[in-house]
Amino acid sequence: MTLCIMREPGADADVPLPDYATAGAAGADLRANLPDRGAILLPAGGRVLVPTGLRLAIPDGYEVQIRPRSGLALKHGVGLANAPGTIDSDYRGPLGVILMNMGTQDFTVTHGMRIAQMVVAPVLRADFRLVQALDDTARGEGGFGSTGSG
Template identity: 75%
Template sequence: MRIAAAFVDGADEGLPLPRYASAGAAGADVCANLPDRGVLTLAPGARVLVPTGLRLAIPEGYEVQVRPRSGLAFKHGVTVANAPGTIDSDYRGEVGVLLVNLGTADFTVLHGMRVAQLVAVPVVRADFALDGLDTTARGAGGFGSTGTDA
């Protein structure tokens, strides 16, 4: 599948487009494209919208999910706040990555740093209707209702 991309005005066009780090990678790494080519400091508990400098034309019938990078989450406690974030096929604005620092130390986002991964996913649209619900053994049980043992 091809996803057309364009840089926003003022973006660093020398940074790479999203790209896969390995042959089996499901997500394409996307970089921070900071307008001043500087840094963003993310304090513990804080969140920030990191610009990517990119706009995408996602084919109809697909979405692109914005997912955390496991290394940032493991090493620094930095993750995508609304994971997975969704970029709809009809959105043409700049892609932003909403990072949150769940760690205990400041985290610095550098210009050009890989901050998230993008995963293209097919979308199935549902037709919601008030038709009544069937019954199941689980019923309305949720949030641990099936047990907490391994």
């Protein structure tokens, strides 16, 4: 499967395209591509849209999921405000990542930094049908915490 990528006008071509860090990686790393090759301060408790300098042409029947990087989450409390974020196959605009700082210290996003990962996934579309009753299951209406703890 091929995913076509275009750089935004003015984006730094030296920032690598998304790539898989290891042979078994499901997600390809996305990097910050910042105007003037600067930095963005992400204050504790804050959120910011970080540009990647990219646009995607996702084939019909697929989506791209934007997911947090576990290292940023563990070491700095930095994740995504909408994890996972979904990029639809018909979107052709700029690809940005909404980072959120859940940590106690300010965090600086630097030019070229790996900020998130993207996973290409197939999409199934449902046929929604209104019915008068649903089939029974062993769980039934049991909600949050209904299956016990541990």
